[in-house]
């Protein structure tokens with residue numbers, strides 16, 4: 001019997017593994033596995049979300065004009081050079097399909113975001129991982145890995161799952177070292193966790209350079225991951241291609257309404273930023289105190305911490321993952337991302353952070 005044959009490059013995709021939400025024995029475990037905002041979303045966004053229910057029978061504005069206007073006003077960007085997507089994921093997935101032919105290469109850092117190799121392979125391109133240095137993007141290694149057939153370079157800054165970041169001067173050096181026909185995608189999913197409105201200079205580059213796109217999301221500090229809203233800005237020519245290739249109605253009516261209200265509530269964002277910083281510090285300090293037992297917190301600029309674990313014993317990554325899960329805390333063990341010795345723990349609320357610290361200490365005491 002003959003059957004439809006998938007493209008061979010699609011079959012090479014290692015499907016995305018989402019963070020787990022359940023663990024045996026706990027009716028309501030604490031989910032610290034997906035870098036969500038534990039404080040939820042702005043009450044104003046939730047109000048707008050409910051109010052939009054009455055418009056469920058109408059198609060949304062596929063161009064997201066009102067949302068783009070608000071994003072443009074907030075960041076000092078031309079709304080004509082913003083495109084919105086079903087999460088920033090939609091935009092990250094589209095870029096290689098627009099700029100790569102089968103057989104081209106897409107570059108990202110080792111220990112980078114899982115979506116980049118998927119996005120490359122969807123386009124028939126080959127993902128290439130450049131080595132990092134102590135869990136941090138290495139600009140020299142990235143530049144050395146560029147090949148004549150490289151079309152796209154993805155850099156999350158801060159990076160997921162490491163939480164590390166390179167400064168604006170390094171981003172500028174990376175851009176200066178790239179050919180003009182290589183698209184530099186600066187993924188700023190976690191940028192709002194920093195004080196600066198453009199912490200790595202990416203937005204400034206996207207305004208002036210012909211080959212830089214910045215992506216952002218409302219899934220992280222804005223707390224709207226379940227609604228799937230993201231956006232990108234860059235040169236008019238690239239935004240035009242994204243508009244050509246994107247889904248016609250990428251964001252639903254309620255998601256648009258909530259996103260517009262969320263962008264307007266910057267007091268909520270500032271509050272979450274401060275709370276995240278405080279809880280992240282408490283968690284990093286607690287892990288630091290377990291340094292004598294082989295744990296190390298990689299310094300993070302985001303809403304999670306990568307923890308390097310000892311090779312053996314109850315604090316080894318898999319054992320620690322299981323130990324925390326038994327105590328009701330779901331974290332992320334990362335063997336599939338070349339980090340079998342590491343756990344990523346998302347920053348939780350004040351109570352969740354106290355809880356996960358107590359659980360870590362209990363496991364370490366028993367070790």
Ligand SMILES: Cc1ncc(COP(=O)(O)O)c(C=O)c1O
Pocket residue numbers: 034035086087088089090113156159160187189216217218219225228229230
């Ligand atoms: C680095 C990075 N980029 C993009 C995203 C995707 O965000 P979105 O929900 O907008 O698709 C994530 C989500 O985990 C991320 O960690």
